[in-house]
Amino acid sequence: MKVFIACLGTETNTFVPFPTGRRNFESFGVRHGDVTKSPRNLFSAPLHVWRERAEARGWDVVESLFAFAQPAGITVRSVYEEYRDEILSDLRQAMPVDVVLISMHGAMVADGYDDCEGDLLARARAIVGPNAAVGGELDLHCHLTTAMIDNATALVTFKEYPHVDTAERAGELFAVCADAAEGRTRPVMALHDCRMVGMYRTPIQPMRGFVDRMTALEGKDGILSVSLGHGFPWGDVVEVGTQMLVIADGDAAKARALAEKLGDELFVMRDATLVKYWTAAEAANRGATEDAAKPLVMADTADNAGGGSPSDSTFVMAELIARGTKGALVGLVWDPIAFQIAEEAGEGATLDMRIGGKCGPISGDPLDLRVTVKKIAYDCRQTFGANRERTGDLVWLRDEAHDLDIVVNTLRTQLFHPDAYAPLGIDPTRFRVLVVKSSQHFYAGFAPIAREVIYVTTKGGIEPDFANIPFTKRTTPFWPKVDDPFAGTNRR
Numbered sequence: 001m002k003v004f005i006a007c008l009g010t011e012t013n014t015f016v017p018f019p020t021g022r023r024n025f026e027s028f029g030v031r032h033g034d035v036t037k038s039p040r041n042l043f044s045a046p047l048h049v050w051r052e053r054a055e056a057r058g059w060d061v062v063e064s065l066f067a068f069a070q071p072a073g074i075t076v077r078s079v080y081e082e083y084r085d086e087i088l089s090d091l092r093q094a095m096p097v098d099v100v101l102i103s104m105h106g107a108m109v110a111d112g113y114d115d116c117e118g119d120l121l122a123r124a125r126a127i128v129g130p131n132a133a134v135g136g137e138l139d140l141h142c143h144l145t146t147a148m149i150d151n152a153t154a155l156v157t158f159k160e161y162p163h164v165d166t167a168e169r170a171g172e173l174f175a176v177c178a179d180a181a182e183g184r185t186r187p188v189m190a191l192h193d194c195r196m197v198g199m200y201r202t203p204i205q206p207m208r209g210f211v212d213r214m215t216a217l218e219g220k221d222g223i224l225s226v227s228l229g230h231g232f233p234w235g236d237v238v239e240v241g242t243q244m245l246v247i248a249d250g251d252a253a254k255a256r257a258l259a260e261k262l263g264d265e266l267f268v269m270r271d272a273t274l275v276k277y278w279t280a281a282e283a284a285n286r287g288a289t290e291d292a293a294k295p296l297v298m299a300d301t302a303d304n305a306g307g308g309s310p311s312d313s314t315f316v317m318a319e320l321i322a323r324g325t326k327g328a329l330v331g332l333v334w335d336p337i338a339f340q341i342a343e344e345a346g347e348g349a350t351l352d353m354r355i356g357g358k359c360g361p362i363s364g365d366p367l368d369l370r371v372t373v374k375k376i377a378y379d380c381r382q383t384f385g386a387n388r389e390r391t392g393d394l395v396w397l398r399d400e401a402h403d404l405d406i407v408v409n410t411l412r413t414q415l416f417h418p419d420a421y422a423p424l425g426i427d428p429t430r431f432r433v434l435v436v437k438s439s440q441h442f443y444a445g446f447a448p449i450a451r452e453v454i455y456v457t458t459k460g461g462i463e464p465d466f467a468n469i470p471f472t473k474r475t476t477p478f479w480p481k482v483d484d485p486f487a488g489t490n491r492r
C-alpha cells in the first residue's frame with residue numbers, strides 16, 4: 001500500500017480587506033515534503049499521525065507540500081494555483097497511490113475559486129481514479145460542499161472547539177480510509193444542511209453532550225464517522241453554514257437518516273447554543289468595579305486573527321481607558337510598526353506611541369498613548385494543545401497613567417495560552433483583567449487562571465452578528481436571520 005499525504009489550507013474571511021498571499025503562508029513555514037521532520041503544529045499534526053500509522057503497517061509514504069496560512073482575506077489566485085499544482089504534480093509522480101490524505105482547513109476561498117477544497121479533491125480524484133481512498137481532515141469551521149463530498153471517500157472534521165482533537169481525528173480518518181483501501185468497508189457520506197449560521201463552543205452544554213453523542217454513535221451499527229461542520233460564518237460562499245456529516249458503511253440511506261436526525265437535534269437546541277456577549281462598555285464597566293484575586297478574562301471575539309481579523313482593534317482598549325478600568329493586560333495586538341518604534345527606542349524608554357487601529361474600520365481608531373517599553377523578546381512561541389505555535393517578536397508596553405499593559409507582536413495570530421507572555425516575564429495571574437484577542441481557543445489555557453470568562457463583542461473582522469452578515473451567495477434561509485428556516489419544507 002502507498003499513502004500520499006499533504007496539507008493546503010486557510011480559513012478565508014471574504015469580508016476583510018487584506019488578502020492571503022505568499023508571505024502569510026511562508027510566515028507559517030511552507031515545507032516541500034518534509035514537514036513531518038519538524039515539531040507538529042495544529043495543521044501538520046495530521047501528517048505526523050498519518051506517517052506513523054502508515055509506517056507501523058509497513059506501508060510506503062509519499063509526503064508532499066505543507067502550506068497553511070493564518071486566516072485573512074481572499075487568497076491570491078496564483079498562490080493557490082501554485083501550491084495546488086505542486087501537490088497534484090507530486091501525486092502524479094507518486095502513482096500508483098492507494099490512499100490520499102490531505103489536511104485542509106475547509107474554508108479556503110481564492111480569487112476565482114469559492115471552493116478550493118472541492119477543486120483540489122476533484123483534481124486529486126481525477127489522478128488517482130475511482131478506487132483509491134481519498135480522505136480530507138477539516139477544521140470544523142469549514143464549508144462542506146457537494147464537490148468535496150463527490151470527490152472524497154471520507155471527510156472528517158475536528159469535533160472540539162477549541163480544537164484539541166486534531167491528532168485524534170487524523171487517526172479516525174486514517175482508519176476509515178485504510179479500511180476502505182483494503183476493501184473491508186465501503187464508506188458513503190451524507191450531508192444535511194442544518195440551516196444555521198453560528199459559533200458553537202463544545203466545552204459547554206448543550207454542545208458538550210451533543211459531541212459526546214456523536215462520538216458514541218461511531219464504530220457501531222455500520223456508522224463509521226460522524227462530524228458536525230460548524231461552518232465558518234464570514235465566508236461569502238453558497239454553502240456557508242452548519243452541516244451534519246455522517247459516513248456509513250455502504251448504506252447511503254442510513255447515513256442520510258442519521259445526518260438528518262442529528263441535524264434536527266442540533267436545530268432544536270439552537271437557542272441554547274448561544275452565549276451571552278457583552279458590549280465593550282459593559283465589560284469595561286464590570287472590569288472597573290470588580291476586584292478579586294483572579295483575573296476577569298474578556299475574550300475580544302470580533303478581533304480574533306484566527307477568523308481573519310486584524311488583531312489590532314482598539315474598541316475594547318478604548319473602553320477600558322474611558323471607564324477607568326485599572327490593571328488590565330491586553331494581547332496580542334498585531335502592530336509591526338509599533339514594535340519597530342519600540343525596538344528602536346529600546347527597553348526602559350518612555351515615549352508617545354500610536355497603537356493599533358491600522359486596518360480600516362474593523363480596527364477602530366488608533367490609540368495615542370504614552371508608554372514605557374518594558375521588555376522585548378524575539379521569535380516567541382505559545383502553547384496550543386500539544387503544539388507550540390509561533391507568535392513572532394513581542395514587546396511589552398506599559399501605560400502608567402491608565403494602569404494598562406499591552407503586548408504588541410509582529411506575527412498576526414490569536415492568543416492561545418497564558419504562556420505566550422512568558423518570554424516577556426509577565427505573570428498574567430497578577431492582573432485584574434485579561435483581554436484576549438481570541439474567540440474560543442484561549443479557553444483551554446485561560447479558563448484555569450480566570451475568575452470568570454466573558455465574551456465581548458464589538459465591531460471587527462468577525463463580529464458575531466450572524467443574522468446580519470452580508471452574504472450574497474447563500475440562497476437558502478438560515479437561523480438566526482429567520483426564526484424557522486425550515487418553514488414550508490417537509491422537515492416541519
Ligand SMILES: [Zn+2]
Pocket residue numbers: 139140141163
Ligand atoms: Zn476552527
